Amino acid sequence: MKETISKTIERICSKVPEDRVLRNEPMSRHTSFRIGGPAAAFVTVNNEEELAYVLAIVTDTGAEHMVIGNGSNLLVSDEGYPGIMIKLGGEFESIIRDEEDPCRVRVGAAMLMSRTSAFLTENGLSGFEFASGIPGSIGGAVFMNAGAYGGEIKDVVRTVRVMDPDGTNLRTVSNEDMQFSYRHSMAEDEGILILSAEMELTEDAPEEIAARVAELQFRRNSKQPVNYPSAGSTFKRPVGGYAAALIEQSGLKGYTVGGAQVSEKHSGFVINIGGASCEDVLAVMRHVRETVYSDSGIMLEPEVRLINCSL
Numbered sequence: 042m043k044e045t046i047s048k049t050i051e052r053i054c055s056k057v058p059e060d061r062v063l064r065n066e067p068m069s070r071h072t073s074f075r076i077g078g079p080a081a082a083f084v085t086v087n088n089e090e091e092l093a094y095v096l097a098i099v100t101d102t103g104a105e106h107m108v109i110g111n112g113s114n115l116l117v118s119d120e121g122y123p124g125i126m127i128k129l130g131g132e133f134e135s136i137i138r139d140e141e142d143p144c145r146v147r148v149g150a151a152m153l154m155s156r157t158s159a160f161l162t163e164n165g166l167s168g169f170e171f172a173s174g175i176p177g178s179i180g181g182a183v184f185m186n187a188g189a190y191g192g193e194i195k196d197v198v199r200t201v202r203v204m205d206p207d208g209t210n211l212r213t214v215s216n217e218d219m220q221f222s223y224r225h226s227m228a229e230d231e232g233i234l235i236l237s238a239e240m241e242l243t244e245d246a247p248e249e250i251a252a253r254v255a256e257l258q259f260r261r262n263s264k265q266p267v268n269y270p271s272a273g274s275t276f277k278r279p280v281g282g283y284a285a286a287l288i289e290q291s292g293l294k295g296y297t298v299g300g301a302q303v304s305e306k307h308s309g310f311v312i313n314i315g316g317a318s319c320e321d322v323l324a325v326m327r328h329v330r331e332t333v334y335s336d337s338g339i340m341l342e343p344e345v346r347l348i349n350c351s352l
């Protein structure tokens with residue numbers, strides 16, 4: 042496997058400049074949890090051609106790989122990731138307003154949600170306020186159908202430009218064909234790559250939009266432990282309940298293993314209070330799951346994506 046990875050990295054370096062191919066790169070530098078051992082290689086691709094090239098190589102060599110966004114929903118193993126981590130940059134960080142229909146914008150997958158929100162606010166385009174405080178990139182948000190305050194990314198996305206996992210078949214997929222559901226899209230089932238999303242918004246005064254964004258930001262900051270590294274809600278909302286309420290009812294607020302803790306401020310979040318390892322977080326998650334299950338009969342499912350580790 043090691044030989045496959047080093048040959049794969051060599052081939053990638055024939056197309057992607059070496060300063061964008063980081064070997065043994067700690068994933069703690071690329072995740073909001075600030076946790077994770079080294080990836081064998083961490084490659085930043087700046088355009089569709091580079092991405093297609095890298096995907097063709099990893100498909101050919103069979104090297105383990107994954108595309109990440111801004112790492113805000115990832116828990117990576119302390120051992121790291123034995124393959125190629127691919128991150129989108131450069132041309133994927135674009136946002137363009139449609140010349141014919143000013144209510145439409147095309148946003149590159151690497152564009153941050155916060156920057157997208159700032160652009161839309163300045164340009165008097167409303168509908169994205171609910172998402173303004175969600176950390177991460179547009180690609181990650183489309184993949185996860187991220188949502189907050191009654192909105193989901195599927196409410197504003199019209200079409201998505203995608204590529205197959207082997208770097209071929211560039212195409213535009215409709216909102217309906219993305220099969221969005223709660224924290225899910227068909228990108229997960231089919232392993233397709235999200236390159237950009239076309240969003241449809243409505244016109245409104247920038248100051249009205251800014252006021253709504255500020256109000257939601259205030260609500261978020263007062264309810265969530267935003268000062269600690271985390272990956273947001275650790276568990277998905279179960280049918281017929283709320284993960285945070287179930288965790289609180291089981292008396293688990295503040296439950297701590299090593300540097301990982303069930304937040305006192307919002308029990309739906311496991312936070313890194315300092316030097317947490319992946320194993321610490323997993324130990325907290327296992328205990329929470331077992332306790333909530335024995336108290337309520339509800340088995341919580343992780344929302345955070347576990348990379349090279351398991352519960």
Ligand SMILES: Cc1cc2nc3c(=O)[nH]c(=O)nc-3n(C[C@H](O)[C@H](O)[C@H](O)COP(=O)(O)OP(=O)(O)OC[C@H]3O[C@@H](n4cnc5c(N)ncnc54)[C@H](O)[C@@H]3O)c2cc1C
Nearest residue numbers: 110111112113114176177178180181182187188189235273
């Ligand atoms: C403090 C905090 C608050 C949060 N609040 C919310 C919230 O209110 N609502 C919510 O929904 N989430 C929330 N989250 C979780 C997280 O912000 C979202 O899941 C976000 O959409 C992840 O985006 P990302 O770019 O960081 O993706 P990553 O975490 O990097 O990746 C997530 C998944 O998407 C895949 N992916 C990423 N980019 C692409 C791409 N271009 N093509 C194909 N697959 C891709 C990755 O392979 C991975 O499986 C919160 C997180 C934190 C830290």
